[in-house]
Amino acid sequence: MVAESGARRNQELCALLEQAGYSETKFAHAVNRVGAEAGLALAYKQPSVSQWKQGAQPKQQVRAVILAVLERRLGRPVTYAEAGLNPPAGDRSKSRRDTVESLINLGKDDMNPSRRKLLTTGLYSAALTIPAFSALVSTAEADDRERFTRPTGRIGPGEVATVRRMTDKIADILDELGGGHARPMAAAFMVNTVAGYLRAAASEKVHRDMLSAASDLTYLTGWMAMYERAHGLGQTYYLRALDLAQESGDQLTYSRTLRGMSLQASHLRYGRKALDYADSAAEAAPQAGPRLVAFLRGQQAHASAMVGDRHGATTRLKEAESALAQADSRRDAVGGYDQAAFLFHVSHVHYESRELAASIKALRSSIRIMSPQERQGRLHAHAVLAQRQHEYGHVEEACTSWGRFLDDYEGLSTARGDEHFDKLRALSTQRPSAAVRKLQDRIQAVALLKAA
Incomplete structure (x- = not known):
């Protein structure tokens, strides 16, 4: 036990013990019992718990046990920061643990209506440098993962399938009802279920598959935050998705996330940054299938047009079209790409080149073949x-x-719909024509509906 002179009382741990209904004696016994599951011979009594509450730090290997005890009792993930404990230092699994903890803290804040408002005001950074993808994970790191995993049960392929299916369902809700309903659900599932899976014991393959599935969910959550105009938050989710994809060795999800970051940068009119991210995404997926190749080339085309590279944009569009023609009929729920999406990119390239008529024609064609289930995309289009x-x-x-x-x-x-609606209301007051006046009654009715 590390007792520091002048250590402050651990109010966080005190609050958690109160929430869990633990007396100091019962908590000591629980720590001993769970520690035994992890192969630790512990014999703590009430005075030790009292010292922890006064600010003393338990031994490094015991801190993980304390969190496991609290998680089992409370039925939810608990981070080191939330318990007022210092993360164990000097082990190779620290990076993974930091990623999971930051994901939990981010998700918890996103679930909390009062905190969510603060999150959405976070600033987007156009100065980020994204490292190249590396799939190298040493055997020693894999061994450390098992050694420092908290005793929160064991998972298998079934839990991975659960996360994948839930991500697909959330993507469906996004299309049908909008991100305002889907994103809090994603954050809650991430905190209450996925975080526990990431900390559970598992085979190396299952653990990597779970990291990959969690990366997909995190990417989708960042996508929703971006479309909800919370760009700083969306960027943070994207960065966590990159961390998870990197550790899992999932090169395609890493690439797809970078492509999402390119789309975000293009929406915010950072053309050069959009192109950098799009090119990085393409470089990270050299073995990508034809649909993902089309997905990446389309974004490269848009970003190229933004920086005035018309030749590059045209070349990338041709490559996207060729790749899409080779793709099979299956389409991912997260990050899928089809003919409608390709024509949307064609429209963007024409618009950046100030070819309005061609842009409008391509956009009409995109909407015409868009899936009826894609209400979110159709609304934006x-x-x-x-x-x-x-x-x-x-x-x-x-x-x-x-x-x-x-x-x-x-x-x-x-x-994003609110943003478009605000633009519509502003346009309808500027020397309205007969057609606009006819639309004004409906605009007012919808405004009342949304305000109710």
């Missing part, structure tokens, strides 16, 4: 189409597109 039609001077056509946007917006909870 109709709003973008309406704004470009208005910019081109086709006001009546823009009003028709705005009307179709409202059809989806009424039933979705989406901050």
Whole structure:
């Protein structure tokens, strides 16, 4: 036990023991019992727990046991910071543990309505440097993972399948109801279920598969945060997804996450950064299948057009089209890419080149073949189409597109939809035409509906 002079009382541990309903004596016995499961011969009594509450730090190997005891009692993950304990230093699994803990803390804040508002005000950084993907994990690190895993049960392929299926379901809810409903669900599942799986004992293969599945879920959560205009939060989720993908050796998820970061940068008009991320994503997936290749090339085309490289944009679009033609009919729920998405990229390239008519034509074609289940994507596409039609001077056509946007917006909870709606309301007050005046009554009705 490490007792420091002048150590402050561990209020965090005191609060957790109170929540768990543990007396100091019962908690000591529980630590001894769970420690025995991990092969530790412990004989703690009430005075030791009292010293921990006063600020003394238990031995390094015991801190993990303390968290396991609290997690079992409370039925949820507990981090070192939450328990007022210092993470054990000097072991090779520290990086993994830090990733899981930061993910838990991020998810908990995202679940909390009062904290969520603070999270969404976080600033996006355009100065991040993303390291190249490395799949090298030494045997010693794998051994350390088993040694420092907390005794929170054992998982197998079934738990990995659960995370994959839940991620697919959340993606469906995102499309059907919007990120406002789907993201809190994703954060809660991440904290209450996935974090425990990441800490549980498992074979090396199962553990890597779970890291990969968790990376997919984290990527999806970052995607939703980005679309909810919480760009600093979205970027943080993306970085955690990269950490998980790197440790799992999942090169494709790493690449796909970088592509999502490129899309975010392009939305915020950081063209050069968008291109850097898109190129890094392509470099990280040299063995990608044709659909992912198309997915990556399309984003490279858009980013190239943003920096004025028309030749590069055209070349990448041709490569995307060729790759998509070779793809099979299956489409991932997370990060899928199809003909509608390709035409959306074509539209972006034309728009960046100030070819409005061609951009509008491609966007119309994209919407025409878009899946009826993709309400979120269709809502965004109709709003973008309406704004470009208005910019081109086709006001009546823009009003028709705005009307179709409202059809989806009424039933979705989406901050990106709110952003488009604000633009629509501003446009409708600027020297409205007859077509705009006809739309104004519906705009007011939808505004009342959303305010209710």
